[in-house]
Amino acid sequence: MNKNSKIYIAGHRGLVGSAIVKNLELKGYTNLVYRTHKELDLLDANAVAEFFAKEKPEYVILAAAKVGGIVANNTYRADFIYENLQIQNNVIHQSYLNGVAKLLFLGSTCIYPKNCPQPMSEDSLLTSELEYTNEPYAIAKIAGIKMCESYNLQYGTNFISAMPTNLYGPNDNFDLETSHVLPALLRKMHEAKLNNTPKVEIWGSGKPRREFLYSEDMADACVFLLENRDFKDTYEEDDKEIRNTHINIGTGVDISIKELAETIQKIVGYKGELYFDNSKPDGTMKKLTDVNKLNSLGWNYKMDLESGIKEMYRWYLE
Numbered sequence: 508m509n510k511n512s513k514i515y516i517a518g519h520r521g522l523v524g525s526a527i528v529k530n531l532e533l534k535g536y537t538n539l540v541y542r543t544h545k546e547l548d549l550l551d552a553n554a555v556a557e558f559f560a561k562e563k564p565e566y567v568i569l570a571a572a573k574v575g576g577i578v579a580n581n582t583y584r585a586d587f588i589y590e591n592l593q594i595q596n597n598v599i600h601q602s603y604l605n606g607v608a609k610l611l612f613l614g615s616t617c618i619y620p621k622n623c624p625q626p627m628s629e630d631s632l633l634t635s636e637l638e639y640t641n642e643p644y645a646i647a648k649i650a651g652i653k654m655c656e657s658y659n660l661q662y663g664t665n666f667i668s669a670m671p672t673n674l675y676g677p678n679d680n681f682d683l684e685t686s687h688v689l690p691a692l693l694r695k696m697h698e699a700k701l702n703n704t705p706k707v708e709i710w711g712s713g714k715p716r717r718e719f720l721y722s723e724d725m726a727d728a729c730v731f732l733l734e735n736r737d738f739k740d741t742y743e744e745d746d747k748e749i750r751n752t753h754i755n756i757g758t759g760v761d762i763s764i765k766e767l768a769e770t771i772q773k774i775v776g777y778k779g780e781l782y783f784d785n786s787k788p789d790g791t792m793k794k795l796t797d798v799n800k801l802n803s804l805g806w807n808y809k810m811d812l813e814s815g816i817k818e819m820y821r822w823y824l825e
Contacts, residue, residue: 508536508565508566508609508733508734510534510535510536510537511536511537511538512536512538512565512566512608513538513540513562513563513564513565513566514531514536514538514539514540514564514565514566514567514568515540515541515562515564515566515567515568516528516531516539516540516541516568516570517541517549517567517568517569517570517571517594517598518569518570518571518572519541519570520543520678521570521571521572521574521678522674522675522676522677522678522679522680522722523570523613523671523674523722523725523726524541524568524570524571525677525678525722526676526677526678526722526723526725526726527568527570527726527729527730528541529723529726530723530726530727530729530730531730534730540562540564542558549571549593549594549597549598550590550593550594550597551597552593552596552597555597555598555601556597556601556604558601559601559602559604559605560605563605563606564605564607565607565608566607566608566609566610566611566733567598567602567607567609567610567611568610568611568613568729568733569594569595569598569599569610569611569612569613569651570613571594571598572591572594572613573586573587573590573591573594573644574615574644574680575587575680575685575686575687576685576686576687576688576691577640577641577710577788577790578684578685579684579685580640580641580643580644581639581640581641584642584643585643587641587643587644587647588643588644588646588647591644591647591648591651592647592650595612595647595650595651595654596654598610599612599651599654599655599658599666602664602666603658603662603664607664608665609665609666609667609733609737610655610664610665610666610667611666611667611668611669611729611732611733612651612652612654612655612666612667612668612669613668613669613670613671613729614648614649614651614652614668614669614670614671614753615644615645615648615670615671616670616671616672616673616755616757616794616796617637617638617641617644617645617648618632618637618645618648618649618652618670618753619631619632619637619794620633620634620635620636620637621635621636621637621638621639621791622635622636622791623635623794625793625794625795626759626795626796626797626798627755627794627795627796627797628755628797628799628800629751629752629753629754629755629797629800630751632649632652632750632751632753633649638790638791640788640790648670651668652668652670652752652753654666655667655668655738655752656668656749656750656752659738659752660749664738665737665738666738667732667736667737667738667741667752667753667754668752668753668754669728669729669732669753669754669755669756670753670754670755670756671720671725671728671755671756671757672718672719672720672755672756672757672758672794672796673687673688673689673717673718673719673720673794674687674719674720674721674722674725675687675689675690675719675720675721675722675815675816675819676721676722676723676815676818676819676822677722677723677818677819677822678722679722679819681693681694681823683695688717688764688767689719689767689771689816689819690819692707692709692767692768692771693771693775693816693819693820693823694823695707695709696771696772696775696777697775697777697820697823699777699779700775700776700777700778700779703779704779705779705780706779706780706781706782707768707777707779707780707781707782708782708784709764709768709781709782709783709784710784710787710788711764711783711784711785711787711788711789711790712783712785712789713763713764713765713768713781713783714763714764714765714789714792715763715764715789715790715791715792715793715794716761716762716763716764716792716793716794716795717761717762717763717764717767717794718757718758718759718760718761718762718794718795718796719758719762719767719812719815720756720757720758720808721808721810721815721818721819723810724758724808724809724810725756727806727809728756728801728806728808729756731805731806732754732804732806735804735805736754736804738752740804741753741754754800754801754804755796755797755798755800755801756796756798756801757795757796757798757801757808758796758798758808759795759796759797759798759802760795760812761793761794761795762812765781765783767812768781769781770812770813770816771816774813774816774817774820775820
């Protein structure tokens, strides 16, 4: 990519897309293209085709998706699989038809099996059953990886897939029904502090361990991959079967939900009690990403969790 390459960022307002736009702008990229949902509905195949035919982007970052936490994933199962498949099909296919030089497809580490060996390596994909609560979303994202691989193998395109771990940061979703654990805890404790609420309830035992990556680190990894790596760098030349070419993005470091809650409590300054409701589901007990592939390609994370949460809280207060 050069600094005036035309780059289309799908999903530029979300946690992922907004961080990528910021990173590109800081690095001096000047020809960025994006559309709001009102301007371009990515579920509409004809509208997407017209957009690509008119704009002819050279590079595409597919960060648009329907996302949410356990409750949203489990409640809106049909919406999660339909909308994500539709977005991916439209954007990836039009990227092929319009000769896009490189596409980056973004998913999530929830693509891995429920009882995946830890840390989760790229080779664990499709080795056993998925976590039930987010199965529709995970299947859509797996389809996106396979779509990129298949177009590369059949048509010689250069589409790469990156699977970030749990993300947090500016522009996160703080809706208590649809948000992920970290922003939900931050909002809950901030409001409990304002209202002098004596205790904050947290789903589950607090024992599950999770990995968290600051959104701006994730964006830096994505731009690094776009600038420095191609599809051919994701497999060995003598591989008879080319699969699992996606790249995990993470820190390789995890923390228990209880430790996370205590860290947020300290940063927010909430003095009340944390109550863990054991009757609520824990989900998978441990989810840690194997980041050896990404590290070997030349990228490492920079922001530690406590510093990242402080930055996010500062943004939330503003």
